[in-house]
Structures are given as C-alpha cells and as structure tokens.
Amino acid sequence: MKPTEQRILEAAGKLFSQQGFHATGMRAIARAAKVSLGTIYHHFKSKEEMLLALLRDEYEKRRKAIEELKEEGLPVSVMIQRIAELHFRLLLEEGPSLRPLAQSLRGLSPMAKRRALAMRQAFVNYLASLIAEGIERGQIRRCDPTIAAYAFLGMVESVSARALEGDEVAERIQRMGPRELAEIAWRALAPKPS
Amino acid sequence: MKPTEQRILEAAGKLFSQQGFHATGMRAIARAAKVSLGTIYHHFKSKEEMLLALLRDEYEKRRKAIEELKEEGLPVSVMIQRIAELHFRLLLEEGPSLRPLAQSLRGLSPMAKRRALAMRQAFVNYLASLIAEGIERGQIRRCDPTIAAYAFLGMVESVSARALEGDEVAERIQRMGPRELAEIAWRALAPKPS
DNA sequence: ACGCTCCTATCGAACGTTCGTTTTACAAAA
DNA sequence: TTTTGTAAAACGAACGTTCGATAGGAGCGT
Numbered sequence: 216m217k218p219t220e221q222r223i224l225e226a227a228g229k230l231f232s233q234q235g236f237h238a239t240g241m242r243a244i245a246r247a248a249k250v251s252l253g254t255i256y257h258h259f260k261s262k263e264e265m266l267l268a269l270l271r272d273e274y275e276k277r278r279k280a281i282e283e284l285k286e287e288g289l290p291v292s293v294m295i296q297r298i299a300e301l302h303f304r305l306l307l308e309e310g311p312s313l314r315p316l317a318q319s320l321r322g323l324s325p326m327a328k329r330r331a332l333a334m335r336q337a338f339v340n341y342l343a344s345l346i347a348e349g350i351e352r353g354q355i356r357r358c359d360p361t362i363a364a365y366a367f368l369g370m371v372e373s374v375s376a377r378a379l380e381g382d383e384v385a386e387r388i389q390r391m392g393p394r395e396l397a398e399i400a401w402r403a404l405a406p407k408p409s
Numbered sequence: 410m411k412p413t414e415q416r417i418l419e420a421a422g423k424l425f426s427q428q429g430f431h432a433t434g435m436r437a438i439a440r441a442a443k444v445s446l447g448t449i450y451h452h453f454k455s456k457e458e459m460l461l462a463l464l465r466d467e468y469e470k471r472r473k474a475i476e477e478l479k480e481e482g483l484p485v486s487v488m489i490q491r492i493a494e495l496h497f498r499l500l501l502e503e504g505p506s507l508r509p510l511a512q513s514l515r516g517l518s519p520m521a522k523r524r525a526l527a528m529r530q531a532f533v534n535y536l537a538s539l540i541a542e543g544i545e546r547g548q549i550r551r552c553d554p555t556i557a558a559y560a561f562l563g564m565v566e567s568v569s570a571r572a573l574e575g576d577e578v579a580e581r582i583q584r585m586g587p588r589e590l591a592e593i594a595w596r597a598l599a600p601k602p603s
Numbered sequence: 604a605c606g607c608t609c610c611t612a613t614c615g616a617a618c619g620t621t622c623g624t625t626t627t628a629c630a631a632a633a
Numbered sequence: 634t635t636t637t638g639t640a641a642a643a644c645g646a647a648c649g650t651t652c653g654a655t656a657g658g659a660g661c662g663t
Contacts, residue, residue: 238516322432373563
C-alpha cells in the first residue's frame with residue numbers, strides 16, 4: 216500500500232478507536248495524517264469505506280494469528296489461553312483495536328452496517344468452528360458453539376477494555392487478565408462432567 | 410415525572426440505543442417526542458445530560474432487580490442464571506438498553522465521560538462484591554472478583570447483542586442464550602477443584 | 604535534450620447540510 | 634404580573650463531500 220494511504224488509515228484508526236467513528240471528523244484525520252482533505256478523498260471513497268477497510272484489516276490480523284496458533288498443534292486449554300493473550304496484546308499495541316471500531320456500527324448507512332456486521336459474524340463463526348472442532352474431538356464439552364464463541368469474545372473484549380482505562384485497577388487487569396480469562400474460559404469449556 | 414419530560418427521555422433512549430448517541434440529532438429526538446427543540450432545552454440542559462440520565466436509570470433498574478434476587482436467598486448457581494435471564498429480558502423489552510447506551514462514551518466531553526464511566530464501574534463493582542461474597546462463603550471458587558465481573562458482564566452483553574439481530578440465529582440465541590450462559594458462567598465460577 | 608501530453612498526487616477553498624444550542628415570541632396559569 | 638411550558642426561528646460552528654488548480658514525473662516523437 217502507498218505510504219500516504221497507510222498514513223491516512225493509521226491516523227483514522229487511531230482516532231476512530233479513541234473518539235469513536237461519528238465523533239471523529241475528516242478534518243481531524245487529515246490533520247493527524249498531515250495531508251489535506253482532498254488527498255484523503257483521492258485515496259478513499261468515503262469515511263465509511265475507511266472504517267470498513269480498518270475492520271477488515273483487524274479481523275484478518277486476528278484470524279491469521281489464530282491460524283498460526285492452530286498449526287502449532289497445542290492442546291485446547293493452552294490455545295484458549297493464547298487467544299486471550301493475543302487479544303490483550305493487540306489491544307494494548309498502539310493502533311486501532313477491534314472493539315472500539317466494531318462499536319461504531321450504529322448510525323452507519325444500511326449497506327455499510329451490513330458489511331461490517333457480516334465481517335464480525337464471519338469472525339465469530341470462525342471461532343465457533345474451532346469450538347465445534349474441539350467438541351468433535353472430545354477436547355471441549357458439548358455446548359452451542361456459536362453462543363460459546365460470542366460469550367468468549369465478549370468476555371475477552373470486556374475485560375481488555377477495562378484494562379485500557381489507565382488507573383491502578385487497569386494495571387492489575389493487564390497483568391492478571393489473560394491468566395484469569397484463560398482460567399474462566401477453560402473451566403467453562405472443559406469436557407469434564409458437571 | 411412530567412409526561413413531557415418522560416416522553417422526551419423515552420424518545421431519546423430509543424434513538425440513542427438504535428442509532429448511537431452521536432448519530433442521533435436533537436431534531437430527531439424532538440420529532441420522535443412530538444415536541445420542539447426549545448421544549449427539550451427547557452427540560453434538559455444538554456444532550457449529554459439526557460444520556461447520563463438514561464444511563465443512571467438503566468443501571469439503577471438492574472441493581473434493584475439483582476437486589477431483589479438476592480433477598481430470595483437462592484443458591485449462587487441459580488442466581489447466576491437469573492441474572493443472565495434478567496439481562497436478556499431487559500434487552501428484549503422495548504426501550505433503551507444498557508449496552509448500546511454505554512457504548513456511546515467515546516467522543517463525550519471529559520466530564521460526561523468520567524461520570525458515565527463511574528456509573529458503569531460502580532455497577533461492575535457491585536457485581537464483583539456479590540462474587541467476593543460468594544467466595545467467602547465457599548459458594549464460588551477463588552478468583553479475581555473484578556475480572557470475573559467484567560468477564561460475566563461482557564459475555565452476557567455480547568451474546569444478548571447478537572440475539573437482537575433479527576435472523577434465525579438470533580431467534581435460537583434468544584431461546585437458548587440464558588441457559589447456555591448460565592452453564593458457562595456457573596462452570597467458570599463453581600468452587601470445584603480444577 | 605526538447606516540447607508536449609497524460610496521469611497521478613496533493614492541496615485548500617467552497618458547497619450545502621446538519622449539528623447543538625440560544626433566543627425570541629406567545630399562550631395559559633398562578 | 635410574573636412564571637411556566639411550548640413553539641419556531643436563528644446562530645455560529647462543524648460536518649462529509651466535491652471541485653478546480655497546481656505541481657511533478659513518465660512516456661514519446663522529434
């Protein structure tokens with residue numbers, strides 16, 4: 216990708232995730248990327264297209280990382296822990312993170328909302344397919360994979376969002392969050408009898 | 410409350426949760442409440458104050474409902490199930506629901522954001538205190554109550570948000586969601602050995 | 604090397620709209 | 634007569650987007 220496009224997209228991602236999509240103006244993006252308004256519209260068709268491009272990148276980044284984890288052939292319990300850690304790492308890195316971006320769906324044009332929702336559901340379905348696979352192999356207890364996937368994603372996002380607040384509670388959660396989440400998720404999904 | 414104020418607040422809550430705070434204009438609220446712009450500003454100081462009033466009401470509604478549950482003296486496992494059901498019920502009822510409202514924090518003025526965050530944290534701390542109580546009594550395994558509270562809230566919000574999409578998957582989640590969530594949460598928190 | 608055209612990237616002004624808010628006006632009640 | 638509730642017009646600012654101008658390089662026939 217052209218360096219200018221990348222700079223614009225990075226600036227937009229940062230601002231969208233900090234302030235929200237609707238609260239971020241095109242002029243603020245232009246200022247942060249050190250380009251003019253016209254330049255942005257030369258590279259991107261609209262503000263919504265920028266959000267969709269960012270969402271696509273973020274989901275793809277996570278899907279690829281999980282795919283790599285999968286190829287390591289780890290036990291499911293370890294893999295769950297790794298995915299929780301992955302989410303924390305991506306969230307604490309500079310740059311846009313999925314959760315704030317995905318929260319901007321309301322108020323979008325119907326078409327853009329459809330596309331954004333489809334991306335999220337595709338990612339959750341990917342998680343659900345991993346869970347279903349684990350169930351078939353007896354590594355995960357019998358449960359509804361889709362609901363379990365939404366529950367897992369929701370708990371990770373909720374805890375990691377709190378870890379970004381910047382107070383001392385947030386620091387503690389940054390340290391202990393991945394471990395506690397892995398413990399919770401593994402107990403919730405482990406194939407042991409009730 | 411004066412019927413006019415109530416009508417305005419209800420209209421604002423509905424629109425905020427449907428379209429998001431920033432995507433909802435004061436004129437749309439006025440139209441939906443069948444009053445004029447001036448009337449809204451006669452009753453509320455600003456748009457932000459309306460959001461904060463709505464948030465306060467929603468959190469209070471949940472806190473009160475949980476308090477009533479607590480007085481029934483049910484076992485923890487049942488209580489967890491009831492709280493999950495409670496969230497689903499409140500979400501599916503017409504009217505604003507906490508999750509979409511609480512997502513509107515970014516882009517608010519610093520003061521309003523502080524107040525809104527404090528409300529959410531107070532509610533999570535209330536959940537955490539319930540969990541800590543359960544731990545002391547040996548009804549819940551030893552864990553970090555705060556992280557567990559955020560994880561629980563996150564998973565319930567995530568699953569119930571999906572239950573609102575309107576397709577056939579959403580219908581299935583509406584039926585099975587509370588039960589599956591209760592199962593997941595209880596396994597995650599049960600005091601049995603690893 | 605030169606003029607010439609074409610294409611791409613960039614800029615910043617300007618468009619019309621909508622924003623949240625303020626102000627003015629008016630009617631009914633106290 | 635003052636207060637209260639409502640309406641509607643108007644305010645300045647910011648919004649997302651479009652547009653015309655400008656600059657620079659690539660390709661090319663001469």
